[in-house]
Amino acid sequence: MTDAAMARDRFRRMAAMRAFDEACLDALRRKAIHGELHVGLGQEAIGAGMAEALRPEDAVVSTHRNHFHALAKGVDRRALLAEICEREAGLCRGRGGHMHPFDPATNFSATGIVGASIPVALGYAHAFRLRGEAAVAVGVTGDGGSHTGGFHEALVMAGAARLPLVVLVENNALAISVQFEDVSPTETVAERAAAYSALGLHVDGTDVDAVAHTVAQAMDHARGGRGPVIVEAICHRFRGHFEGDPEGYRSKEERQRVRDNFDPLRLYRHRLAAAGVSDDEADAILVAEKAAMKELLADVLDMPMPDPAGAMLYRFVEEARA
Amino acid sequence: MSAVAERVNDRLAMPLPATIAEAIALEMERDETILCLGEDIGRAGGVFGATKGLQERFGKGRVVDTPIAEMGFTGMGVGLAQAGMRPLVEIMFVDFIGVCLEQVYNAAAKIPYMSGGRQRMPMVIKTAGGCIGSAAQHSQCLWGLFAHLPGMKVVAPCNPHDHKGLMAAALRSDDPVVFIEHKALLLRKGRDFRHHPDVPDGAYTVPIGEAAVVRRGSDVTLATLSATVEHALAAAEDLAGEGLSVEVIDLRSVVPLDADTVAESAGRTGRLLVVDEDYLSFGLSAELSLRVIDLLGLSGLRQVARLAVPDVPIPAALSLEKAVVPGAEMIADKLRQMTKGA
Structure with a gap:
């Protein structure tokens, strides 16, 4: 692939992710989403960067802020948006909602409990090893999740057995309001890798090229049987922890400073230019992705809600409809 | 041999x-x-x-x-x-x-x-x-x-x-x-084991969610599970000598809970005792009692009683453990109390 084609693809992927979460905000304003919605705006470079290194047989277990990881893994965006908007035609028939998408077809799942994703990813890694498959399990968490017991326990087991596990830590330095530097015993999460005989990698999570390179390196390491990897991607969350978060822990000026300095799409403009992709073309990509999502959201909002008569279905297999 | x-x-x-x-x-x-x-x-x-x-x-x-x-x-x-x-x-x-x-x-x-x-x-x-x-x-x-x-x-x-x-x-x-x-x-x-120690050699399944009547009786229905079934059978044997006929049901599972089998029995005997080695409050004994009442109606039973660990951590001293965990003697006493003057 030429530099221009690659740069265009990466930018388009980020633009699609941004447009997806902006559509979610739109849906929220129209009261089509309930509960505390977590959008990933500002963290697009991580989702877009990891997408290239993921193979269909790999697994991703994500977090409460999971939309970009789902798109990166190839989850159908129509079914995903329909699920986020609680529709019967959604990925999980409206039973899961935005924090709990499950897609066995692409080996994608998530959890709304911080840190609980990593032990589940460990299970995929053990299954791949046992079956002799060259697949890798990716467990995503944040800086907050990196302090949990499950994170430690899963890495102890993955390190001891050299399992193909990549732990991707999206370090936005804020566990809701608690700052990473106030609670972490180490300067980085990646440096803890040594304790688990894992490879620790640190990357600028606002730089899609750097993320793509680093995640590819991590996946190769794990796929090659050399054991687990911690990839720490430093990033910035533009919005509150959830929509409605009063963000009493940071000022309006601080929020603006983050948007001005760490927007991965804006930062990528100079790479696009260097690769020969014009600003006009980049603008056109943004417009096209936004329009596509607007159309998709309109379709989704026309879809029927789940029938209340089905509220008890799917707890057990015998309740599952054919 | x-x-x-x-x-x-x-x-x-x-x-x-x-x-x-x-x-x-x-x-x-x-x-x-x-x-x-x-x-x-x-x-x-x-x-x-x-x-x-x-x-x-x-x-x-x-x-x-x-x-x-x-x-x-x-x-x-x-x-x-x-x-x-x-x-x-x-x-x-x-x-x-x-x-x-x-x-x-x-x-x-x-x-x-x-x-x-x-x-x-x-x-x-x-x-x-x-x-x-x-x-x-x-x-x-x-x-x-x-x-x-x-x-x-x-x-x-x-x-x-x-x-x-x-x-x-x-x-x-x-x-x-x-x-x-x-x-x-x-x-x-x-x-x-008093009950069903026989084990076939090959693989077989017992369906999950079906209770078993492990002793037939006509005066009172006792529903329980796990090790307490053994205590219940011991109590029932003792009471048989006193002229009391106890039907013992092994629930085998808590989910699904086979209330139908218990209700069928309790509807016949008119009395239900649920014994549970788990804690008393908000647990199996109240849940099963109410499900049976739902099935039989409020007038379908003469008596309902329960015996379980009375909301206290299990104590270390055996004398104390025996005082709070339902064993054969405690079960027999409860059954006598229920059927006194019946």
């Missing part, structure tokens, strides 16, 4: 954990997606011996000795199930569930529902409960806790035959099943 008689004798000399290990081995043989995770289940064969010989036979990949990291390996079970495997996760004592309940009730139990039925969760959580003088942190039953949280089947067998058949059914189930053994039963051999 005939071959059949020898086989029966072997079975009667067999510790209950060996029967459980046999059930797991038969299932692992017929289905290579089954694997076991837990502390001391491999090299040691389980602290009670319920996984003895499995690691030698099926290897370290399918019988995994884990570190003391329940949150880690229970979540690993969830991931294995999502990846198409059928994990059996052993939590050595059910009291330890507190450190990994997250993966049990938020993940394993809810994912089938949260995924709209698209993600199956074939996972067995095998664990030991019950009182054997081990005090507050190693004596609980907790089946009421699991039953309160939607999405799990909860099984607690009382005899060798049902341990083997229900373990096979649990491993073949596409839903999460919590399989609670009782420590007092795990320390017994086949011949020590």
Whole structure:
């Protein structure tokens, strides 16, 4: 692939992710989403960067802020948006909602409990090893999740057995309001890798090229049987922890400073230019992705809600409809 | 001695954990997606011996000795199930569930529902409960806790035959099943059981969710499960000498709860006693009593009573444990009290 084609693809992927979460905000304003919605705006470079290194047989277990990881893994965006908007035609028939998408077809799942994703990813890694498959399990968490017991326990087991596990830590330095530097015993999460005989990698999570390179390196390491990897991607969350978060822990000026300095799409403009992709073309990509999502959201909002008569279905297999 | 008689004798000399290990081995043989995770289940064969010989036979990949990291390996079970495997996760004592309940009730139990039925969760959580003088942190039953949280089947067998058949059914189930053994039963051999010590050789299943009438009677219905079935049968034998006829029902599972079988019996006898080694309040004894009343109507029973651990941690001193955990004497006293002047 030429530099221009690659740069265009990466930018388009980020633009699609941004447009997806902006559509979610739109849906929220129209009261089509309930509960505390977590959008990933500002963290697009991580989702877009990891997408290239993921193979269909790999697994991703994500977090409460999971939309970009789902798109990166190839989850159908129509079914995903329909699920986020609680529709019967959604990925999980409206039973899961935005924090709990499950897609066995692409080996994608998530959890709304911080840190609980990593032990589940460990299970995929053990299954791949046992079956002799060259697949890798990716467990995503944040800086907050990196302090949990499950994170430690899963890495102890993955390190001891050299399992193909990549732990991707999206370090936005804020566990809701608690700052990473106030609670972490180490300067980085990646440096803890040594304790688990894992490879620790640190990357600028606002730089899609750097993320793509680093995640590819991590996946190769794990796929090659050399054991687990911690990839720490430093990033910035533009919005509150959830929509409605009063963000009493940071000022309006601080929020603006983050948007001005760490927007991965804006930062990528100079790479696009260097690769020969014009600003006009980049603008056109943004417009096209936004329009596509607007159309998709309109379709989704026309879809029927789940029938209340089905509220008890799917707890057990015998309740599952054919 | 005939071959059949020898086989029966072997079975009667067999510790209950060996029967459980046999059930797991038969299932692992017929289905290579089954694997076991837990502390001391491999090299040691389980602290009670319920996984003895499995690691030698099926290897370290399918019988995994884990570190003391329940949150880690229970979540690993969830991931294995999502990846198409059928994990059996052993939590050595059910009291330890507190450190990994997250993966049990938020993940394993809810994912089938949260995924709209698209993600199956074939996972067995095998664990030991019950009182054997081990005090507050190693004596609980907790089946009421699991039953309160939607999405799990909860099984607690009382005899060798049902341990083997229900373990096979649990491993073949596409839903999460919590399989609670009782420590007092795990320390017994086949011949020590009053009821159903006979165990067929090959693989077979006992359906999950069907109670069994283990003693016929006409004056009062006693419903219970796990080791308490043995106490109930002992009490019923004693009371038979006093002219009282007790029908004893082994519930076998808490979810699904077979209230129909209990209601059919209680409708005949007019009296129901529910005995539970788990805590009294907000638990099995009240739930079953009310379900039976729902089925029979308020006038369908003359008496309803319950006997359970009275909302107190299990004490260390045996004299105190005996005072709070329903045993044969306590059950017999309660039955006498209920039927006095009847």
